[in-house]
Amino acid sequence: MTSIKKIAEIAGVSRGTVDRALNNRDGVNEDVANRIRSIAKDLGYKTNRAGLALAARKHPLKIGAIFPSEGNPYFEDVILGMRAAESEYADFGVSISLKTTKGFSTSSQLKMIDTLVDEGVQAIILSPVNDLAIARRIKDLLSVGIPVITANTDLEKSDRLCYVGTDYFKSGKMAGGLMGLIAAGRKKRIVILTGSIHVLGHNQSISGFYSVIKSEYPNLSVVDVEETQDNSDISYELAKSLLTSKDCPDAIYMTAGAVYGACRAIEEAGMAGKIILLTHDYTGESKVFLEKRVITASIPQDPFQQGYLPVKLLYDYSLDKEKPKNDRVYTNSYITIPESL
Amino acid sequence: MTSIKKIAEIAGVSRGTVDRALNNRDGVNEDVANRIRSIAKDLGYKTNRAGLALAARKHPLKIGAIFPSEGNPYFEDVILGMRAAESEYADFGVSISLKTTKGFSTSSQLKMIDTLVDEGVQAIILSPVNDLAIARRIKDLLSVGIPVITANTDLEKSDRLCYVGTDYFKSGKMAGGLMGLIAAGRKKRIVILTGSIHVLGHNQSISGFYSVIKSEYPNLSVVDVEETQDNSDISYELAKSLLTSKDCPDAIYMTAGAVYGACRAIEEAGMAGKIILLTHDYTGESKVFLEKRVITASIPQDPFQQGYLPVKLLYDYSLDKEKPKNDRVYTNSYITIPESL
DNA sequence: CTGAAAGCGCTTACAG
DNA sequence: CTGAAAGCGCTTACAG
The missing domain is CATH 3.40.50.2300 (Response regulator)
Structure with a gap:
């Protein structure tokens, strides 16, 4: 473990100068700085986080x-x-x-x-x-x-600086792949309930979903896409009318929130476990519906x-x-x- | 942020004594120690890891x-x-x-x-x-x-001190649950290829798997359990004879290694994508077979x-x-x- | 441009 | 039983 102290000794300079050179602070003779940097490199110097952290308390x-x-x-x-x-x-x-x-x-x-x-x-x-x-x-x-x-x-x-979050396209692909596995080769008619077509992430999930079922699962078809605005009253009404219509879908894929409303409609229609429901939600309510097998599977983000x-x-x-x-x-x-x- | 220094000032003792009291080292007057501990508690003292780490370099x-x-x-x-x-x-x-x-x-x-x-x-x-x-x-x-x-x-x-590793029973349950979803209500005959009946983890996975299909998926039945000894030559022969027999199973669940052999047998028999193969493996080879959809899904550990x-x-x-x-x-x-x- | 010194928060031989 | 001091590895005002 090489320290700034050791480098200072070898270079015959003070620890302050080593610090300045290694951290590219200005006010150091370029030759001296280079010599210090090359010594540091030779010795495999890595700055010690504990020392750094302590000094940073100021x-x-x-x-x-x-x-x-x-x-x-x-x-x-x-x-x-x-x-x-x-x-x-x-x-x-x-x-x-x-x-x-x-x-x-x-x-x-x-x-x-x-x-x-x-x-x-x-x-x-x-x-x-x-x-x-x-x-x-x-x-x-x-x-x-x-x-x-x-x-x-x-x-x-x-x-x-950067974005930290879900790869929505990929998680849409995962939803498509899972839907394909569960469908197991049978024809399935799917309705997508998205949050809003104005939200980029929701659209990316849909794209990912499509990309997989098109290339891998031609037995699956998306018959409708509706917006819930992440509002459970809306998703309830949408799901209810879907479930009671005569061309009731085999599966629902929800890209966003408002899962509660859809689950309630499914339960009321006695369709739990009969209709496939895939979501990306994992709040407390969703866990309950997953446990009750109203939600078939979920692919949540990692909040x-x-x-x-x-x-x-x-x-x-x-x-x-x-x-x-x-x-x-x-x-x-x-x-x-x-x-x- | 309270430090040992601050506590020492308040208690009117040296930092060394505070350190001894707070870390239950011996050689401290019990009354003094108690006073120090109570001050630390009042101030919500938490030892600073950076300082600790630095001192620990010795x-x-x-x-x-x-x-x-x-x-x-x-x-x-x-x-x-x-x-x-x-x-x-x-x-x-x-x-x-x-x-x-x-x-x-x-x-x-x-x-x-x-x-x-x-x-x-x-x-x-x-x-x-x-x-x-x-x-x-x-x-x-x-x-x-x-x-x-x-x-x-x-x-x-x-x-x-403790065990760090997989909850084999739970991951067996997940395999059972996933098998149930993919079977989608249809009758499926399953063969389990385990590593060894002498390895606890393998048995726990099997138990978890059984527990789910018994309670949730009566349409699934395990028709055979065989040992591969984690040897791909053995798993190849086992899978080959299963696939060519007239009561070829609908699905194979592998609790352990030797996945390569089974995959090779499935490919040779032209059964990729036709027989469900669930594994817990995720080595480089397995990723390839997953990509080729020879492996239907895997539930790997987190090495x-x-x-x-x-x-x-x-x-x-x-x-x-x-x-x-x-x-x-x-x-x-x-x-x-x-x-x- | 450079060095000496103080300090971040902790521990630990050493002396008493 | 307790304190003063040195040290872990780093940074930074200050002085020159």
């Missing part, structure tokens, strides 16, 4: 977070993950200021960003509204040294990691100022059946 | 590991996980000495343990042979202050975590000497289909 890292979590149970686990990361990194000086909103509103997100900046946060985690005004604000934040990571939802034409990883990435970034290797950090989605519980 | 933690990994690709990811943990904890003074064996042999495991003890390791990670001699050795190790964690395979009547977690748990134990809360730390198993790749 300028703690304050992170701001904004989630549309009010009334949205999905974000409970996101916040849990974020708090877990906060307490894991608390020893390294990390703390988090969380602001919540009810639903997505550009103006309230902009306001929350202002508040956080006033509080002096040095980085922000955000589930952004898909709005150019937000994208511009993210750019401005970066230019004053406040990096932003988008979590759960992306905003591509902004200058966010915990969506809260945890941004904190970790921002902390790492604060140390070395290097952008994460991946522009999009995908959290995993796993097929979940009643026996997985 | 007595680094050397961990020994023994895996039967030679010629067993499964353990590649276990070792990868272990090395990842090693480099993550290197800053805290953790290093690992790995010994590998070919297959399970009591005498060679005992020899490896001796070697590690000679090297001065302070903790051991082991995939134990199911043998009383090993159990006794683990007890002895603990009595001389060397804790052992069993990984991947457990040895219950030993004094291991990476089986290597990663024991290191983390032993490090934590070295700090506070407290046994992990759970006697068995289960790693997750996830349903994997071609679209998951």
